[in-house]
Amino acid sequence: MYRDYLTARSPVRLLEKGLHGGLGTGNLGVVLAGHGVGKSSFLVGLALDEMLRDRHVLHVALDESVEHVRAYYETVFDDLAAQSQLEDAATVHAEASRNRSIRVYGSEGFHVGKLREALELEQETGTKPAVVIVDGAERLAATDVKALRELASETGLELWLGVACKDEKVDGLPERLAASAEHPSVILALEPRDGAVALRAIRDHDNPDVSALHVALDPRTLLLVRN
Numbered sequence: 001m002y003r004d005y006l007t008a009r010s011p012v013r014l015l016e017k018g019l020h021g022g023l024g025t026g027n028l029g030v031v032l033a034g035h036g037v038g039k040s041s042f043l044v045g046l047a048l049d050e051m052l053r054d055r056h057v058l059h060v061a062l063d064e065s066v067e068h069v070r071a072y073y074e075t076v077f078d079d080l081a082a083q084s085q086l087e088d089a090a091t092v093h094a095e096a097s098r099n100r101s102i103r104v105y106g107s108e109g110f111h112v113g114k115l116r117e118a119l120e121l122e123q124e125t126g127t128k129p130a131v132v133i134v135d136g137a138e139r140l141a142a143t144d145v146k147a148l149r150e151l152a153s154e155t156g157l158e159l160w161l162g163v164a165c166k167d168e169k170v171d172g173l174p175e176r177l178a179a180s181a182e183h184p185s186v187i188l189a190l191e192p193r194d195g196a197v198a199l200r201a202i203r204d205h206d207n208p209d210v211s212a213l214h215v216a217l218d219p220r221t222l223l224l225v226r227n
Contacts, residue, residue: 011215011224012049018213019204023186025130025156027205028149030137033190034168038197041222042190043133043162044076050131051099052092058122058129059100060115062107062136069102069135079221101127107139112147119155135162138174145180168192172202195219196227 016022023029033039047057061069077096081089103118115132122129134140134148145161152159161184165174170189173181187203197217201210216227 010049011226012046014226015199015213015215015224018215019186019201020207023158023160024205025158026153027158027185028145028152028183029158029160029186029188030173030184031160031162031188031190032165032170032173032202033163034166034170035164037168037190037192038217038222039162039164039190040072040135041076042199042217042224043135043160044072045080045222045224046160047100047131047133048073048076048080048096051096054099055130056099056122056127057101058118058132059102060110060118060132060134061102061104062110062134062139064104064136066102066104069104073097073100076221076223079223083221083223101129107136110140111144112151115148115151129157131158131160133160133162136164137161138163138165138176140177142177142180145177146183149183170200170202190217192219197222198227199224 031039031042047059050057059069077093080086086092101122105114119129148159148161151157163174163177168191170191184203185205189200189202191198191200196219199213199215199217201213204210214227215224217223218225
């Protein structure tokens with residue numbers, strides 16, 4: 001019950017409203033940010049929100065370790081629990097963690113076929129991810145992004161890519177991925193601004209006017225907060 005209260009009040013609901021309903025099933029979203037700005041923490045925050053709503057998340061990390069990814073989740077959950085004065089945090093943490101799988105790959109060996117295999121293995125164990133996160137996607141090729149978008153559409157997944165950019169000011173997809181710009185339904189940029197980390201929508205599905213998102217990242221915890 002308390003998890004329902006927590007997720008109902010989550011700033012992620014404001015993000016979804018700003019994006020006219022959120023990413024949505026069958027769609028590909030991209031989160032862009034300079035190195036160290038908070039991209040991974042933002043993606044983990046989105047994943048935790050899904051996990052707390054009993055939706056299974058598959059987190060794919062390129063050129064990272066399982067321990068490193070798990071530590072991100074521990075830190076973000078601890079900050080969320082402290083900020084929200086979460087009751088019985090240990091139980092909530094254990095229940096939410098059952099809704100997450102982590103897989104790591106070297107960027108040179110990763111392709112959409114690997115993700116298909118991972119999804120098949122998840123289904124064989126009785127879980128079907130509703131959300132997939134691929135962090136470190138700046139190492140992919142533009143053709144990989146197209147294939148991932150096709151996979152999301154085919155399977156009904158919500159698929160987020162985390163892409164690191166060279167500069168803190170984000171103008172769009174980095175040059176390596178520029179040819180894939182038509183494939184994401186949502187593109188978000190994280191940028192340091194006025195003592196916070198601002199969240200800006202570069203693309204919001206087919207909406208010609210990009211709405212204000214009314215959310216930002218707390219610069220200390222990197223949790224999504226109301227702006």
